Amino acid sequence: xxxxxxxxxxxxxxxxxxxxxxxxxxxxxxxxxxxxxxxxxxxxxxxxxxxxxxxxxxxxxxxxxxxxxxxxxxxxxxxxxxxxxxxxxxxxxxxxxxxxxxxxxxxxxxxxxxxxxxxxxxxxxxxxxxxxxxxxxxxxxxxxxxxxxxxxxxxxxxxxxxxxxxxxxxxxxxxxxxxxxxxxxxxxxxxxxxxxxxxxxxxxxxxxxxxxx
Amino acid sequence: xxxxxxxxxxxxxxxxxxxxxxxxxxxxxxxxxxxxxxxxxxxxxxxxxxxxxxxxxxxxxxxxxxxxxxxxxxxxxxxxxxxxxxxxxxxxxxxxxxxxxxxxxxxxxxxxxxxxxxxxxxxxxxxxxxxxxxxxxxxxxxxxxxxxxxxxxxxxxxxxxxxxxxxxxxxxxxxxxxxxxxxxxxxxxxxxxxxxxxxxxxxxxxxxxxxxxxxxxxxxxxxxxxxxxxxxxxxxxxxxxxxxxxxxxxxxxxxxxxxxxxxxxxxxxxxxxxxxxxxxxxxxxxxxxxxxxxxxxxxxxxxxxxxxxxxxxxxxxxxxxxxxxxxxxxxxxxxxxxxxxxxxxxxxxxxxxxxxxxxxxxxxxxxxxxxxxxxxxxxxxxxxxxxxxxxxxxxxxxxxxxxxxxxxxxxxxxxxxxxxxxxxxxxxxxxxxxxxxxxxxxxxxxxxxxxxxxxxxxxxxxxxxxxxxxxxxxxxxxxxxxxxxxxxxxxxxxxxxxxxxxxxxxxxxxxxxxxxxxxxxxxxxxxxxxxxxxxxxxxxxxxxx
Numbered sequence: 001x002x003x004x005x006x007x008x009x010x011x012x013x014x015x016x017x018x019x020x021x022x023x024x025x026x027x028x029x030x031x032x033x034x035x036x037x038x039x040x041x042x043x044x045x046x047x048x049x050x051x052x053x054x055x056x057x058x059x060x061x062x063x064x065x066x067x068x069x070x071x072x073x074x075x076x077x078x079x080x081x082x083x084x085x086x087x088x089x090x091x092x093x094x095x096x097x098x099x100x101x102x103x104x105x106x107x108x109x110x111x112x113x114x115x116x117x118x119x120x121x122x123x124x125x126x127x128x129x130x131x132x133x134x135x136x137x138x139x140x141x142x143x144x145x146x147x148x149x150x151x152x153x154x155x156x157x158x159x160x161x162x163x164x165x166x167x168x169x170x171x172x173x174x175x176x177x178x179x180x181x182x183x184x185x186x187x188x189x190x191x192x193x194x195x196x197x198x199x200x201x202x203x204x205x206x207x208x209x210x211x212x213x
Numbered sequence: 214x215x216x217x218x219x220x221x222x223x224x225x226x227x228x229x230x231x232x233x234x235x236x237x238x239x240x241x242x243x244x245x246x247x248x249x250x251x252x253x254x255x256x257x258x259x260x261x262x263x264x265x266x267x268x269x270x271x272x273x274x275x276x277x278x279x280x281x282x283x284x285x286x287x288x289x290x291x292x293x294x295x296x297x298x299x300x301x302x303x304x305x306x307x308x309x310x311x312x313x314x315x316x317x318x319x320x321x322x323x324x325x326x327x328x329x330x331x332x333x334x335x336x337x338x339x340x341x342x343x344x345x346x347x348x349x350x351x352x353x354x355x356x357x358x359x360x361x362x363x364x365x366x367x368x369x370x371x372x373x374x375x376x377x378x379x380x381x382x383x384x385x386x387x388x389x390x391x392x393x394x395x396x397x398x399x400x401x402x403x404x405x406x407x408x409x410x411x412x413x414x415x416x417x418x419x420x421x422x423x424x425x426x427x428x429x430x431x432x433x434x435x436x437x438x439x440x441x442x443x444x445x446x447x448x449x450x451x452x453x454x455x456x457x458x459x460x461x462x463x464x465x466x467x468x469x470x471x472x473x474x475x476x477x478x479x480x481x482x483x484x485x486x487x488x489x490x491x492x493x494x495x496x497x498x499x500x501x502x503x504x505x506x507x508x509x510x511x512x513x514x515x516x517x518x519x520x521x522x523x524x525x526x527x528x529x530x531x532x533x534x535x536x537x538x539x540x541x542x543x544x545x546x547x548x549x550x551x552x553x554x555x556x557x558x559x560x561x562x563x564x565x566x567x568x569x570x571x572x573x574x575x576x577x578x579x580x581x582x583x584x585x586x587x588x589x590x591x592x593x594x595x596x597x598x599x600x601x602x603x604x605x606x607x608x609x610x611x612x613x614x615x616x617x618x619x620x621x622x623x624x625x626x627x628x629x630x631x632x633x634x635x636x637x638x639x640x641x642x643x644x645x646x647x648x649x650x651x652x653x654x655x656x657x658x659x660x661x662x663x664x665x666x667x668x669x670x671x672x673x674x675x676x677x678x679x680x681x682x683x684x685x686x687x688x689x690x691x692x693x694x695x696x697x698x699x700x701x702x703x704x705x706x707x708x709x710x711x712x713x714x715x716x717x718x719x720x721x722x723x724x725x726x727x728x729x730x731x732x733x734x735x736x737x738x739x740x741x742x743x744x745x746x747x748x749x750x751x752x753x754x755x756x757x758x
Contacts, residue, residue, distance in 0.1 A: 172300070172304075173300070173303055173304055176300070176301075176303075176304030176305075177253075177304055177307055177308045179304075180304055180305055180308035180309055181308050184287065184288065184308070184309075185288075187288050187290035187291055187294075187309065188290065190309075191294075191296060191301055191305075194300070194301050194304050194305075195298065195301060198298055198300040198301055198304075
């Protein structure tokens, strides 16, 4: 069972504090230690693993009614003189759900029920990312979130999905076509998203090939 | 392709056997042809016009050539701001931009049946289009057999396209193409095929000495074996200029001599522009011929002119103008001065030729140093007229006797055919008659020319099979395709022919028009010579019939 894949050795990225079928919100165990925007994460109750893409990261005061105020010091000075400041801050992130797995392969659509609050969130390993993004449905799921930054989110997630692949460029082309298809009526939008990961296609030959060197 | 990217091994095998998939049918009509959306993995630059493809419908397999390749787009914005980034261009290919190809299916094969039939329907939406396989080619264009000649291969393929020679000899045919497109090589190949299959006697008016023993490739300077070299004694060389033949190490079987008595008015009418004859002079010749007899008039005229008593003689002939006839006689000197024109000949070479042809042998008439149209057309006209008469007699006789298969089918090969078959000449000369009606008497023409537009329209319409190489002149292109269904589509193919290598084949002896790469002549000649040697053994004298 896939659930077993998440072991104690995987670093915890956070703990869920809010969850719905479309998104989850988690608090990072350490301030400022947040997963990258657009990266793939997963969480598991005993029966189901839910996969998501990090769609929002924020650092703020622990107490929502009290904003942090400017202190006029560098972090080096703060750590020396007022180490408690770090304790008053928290890092939270949100992930958009894009897939889930029960007993079997990853299903590239929304889970039937939200993940549980207080379950931990882990980073997806390379195999997970490859399997979950092979089918490009996640692009459409992210496009349907209605988030104002959907374009950025799609581009970032495609970049992240391409990284563990040996045929990185081929994947980016395929993903680009999915984007072009999704925004068929809006050529400007499509090409602006495509340009946001086009540079990666030109640069890196892909992680897997790097490993083999 | 499956989602995980694995390829089904069976599907892969089938794809390999059946040719690469190109795309799917998206639009079509029987009238305007089929539009196919090119697959995103197929580069538009790899798709060549003229390529032979098949469309797999549910019940039928359709055969066609690619007639056009087009670029299309789903969104006008793309065209307003074309992406300059190579990656974006690649991504947009297949989504916002795509390519289509146009097909004109000509034949279809019903699944489970053997023979192909003309199309009466079109393939359904999304039917797969793929490059034709070798099997497809042999389904449509047959395999090499006793009466079929493999003449080349479809573009980018290795299987033979065969021409049905038994149909080929039934009608007058043409080989067209501008200079240097390999017309004479192709013609030799066709004739060698006909000779080897024993389907017809072959007569060649060989203006440039290319069909007898050897010809030289203008580019490579390589010597190419010609008909006599391949078939030995079955081919006879008649030389109009034996000295030239011997210089080229060719031993002619016969020397062509023309008796002045054999020259008739019709022969000279054909030469009117070469001789500068006026309408009045032609009428004069007719009057003289009537008066002195069609075999004696020329000799008489020249003799009287020689002794200076022409004026007196002419007085007794009404309607003839003495000055004009004198000028005529001076003009005709050009003919009587020719080395092979004699006052008297002991042996009629024209009769010899006709006998040989009736005995199913083959004749090449070499002109040697007489490369002028005057000699060429004069000899061609006299010989052909003789053939015309003999074949008609023989045919009528054997019909009366109930004999079948005699006289043998005869293919007369005519180079520079527009000279004989121009709109002005074709009504008055024997060649027009042959092209129009001699099919009934087992005689057909093989017209070889670089100016198809110079040939009379009515005669062009009689041509059964056309082999067309590259043609530059628009009038020639239109002339070749005149009256052919789908002429516009075929013209695209014609425009894209590579000179020397590719020809467009179509008409009576072909199931559908197709562009082919012509096969290597040297290999063909060698193979044919070996096959002929094995069959006939040592040369025997076939002279007696």
